[in-house]
Amino acid sequence: MTDVTQALSGVSVLINHQVKPQAMAAYESWLTDIIRASAQFDGQQGGTIIKPGKGQHQYEIVVRFASENAAESWLKSDVRHNLITQVAPSLALPENVTISSGIDHWFEPLNSVTPHPVRWKQWLVTTIVICILTMLIPPVLHLIFDWLPLLGYWGIRHFVSAAVIVGLVIYLVMPRLVPLIAGWLFQNRN
Numbered sequence: 018m019t020d021v022t023q024a025l026s027g028v029s030v031l032i033n034h035q036v037k038p039q040a041m042a043a044y045e046s047w048l049t050d051i052i053r054a055s056a057q058f059d060g061q062q063g064g065t066i067i068k069p070g071k072g073q074h075q076y077e078i079v080v081r082f083a084s085e086n087a088a089e090s091w092l093k094s095d096v097r098h099n100l101i102t103q104v105a106p107s108l109a110l111p112e113n114v115t116i117s118s119g120i121d122h123w124f125e126p127l128n129s130v131t132p133h134p135v136r137w138k139q140w141l142v143t144t145i146v147i148c149i150l151t152m153l154i155p156p157v158l159h160l161i162f163d164w165l166p167l168l169g170y171w172g173i174r175h176f177v178s179a180a181v182i183v184g185l186v187i188y189l190v191m192p193r194l195v196p197l198i199a200g201w202l203f204q205n206r207n
Contacts, residue, residue, distance in 0.1 A: 033113040040107035060087025
């Protein structure tokens, strides 16, 4: 994969920690340190921490990087290795780390044993997001099409519109929306 392709694709590092019940406070303090440390690495684009529900001890950490190389650089760094060594006594199990790209982790369960939320919830969330974007993006792009008439030809304007909308859904909207609605999305699977 070329550097340009990697920069456009972006990846998420998904980290699962099962914390010992008596070590929850120490682990929460450690989380601040590791998130701050990861932010110092080139290509880091932000992170999300999904805390466990009542009576649970499993944390989900998602850290977004501009490329797989940037993610690997963080994962293999001495800084991260030292921080993981520091927290190891607080973990009930070894950490589970996965590198994911695109949409394959949008609807992964958070602190749950169920495989996915029910299809109708996935459909509803995706439909609402795309509906809103298809109302907002084409009028904005129309200004660009007026300025650059070549992009306004039938077929080209549709491709540009679709590419912008899909890019926003994959890289901006869904990674931020799903954690916000996770309580409803993964609830009861009804």
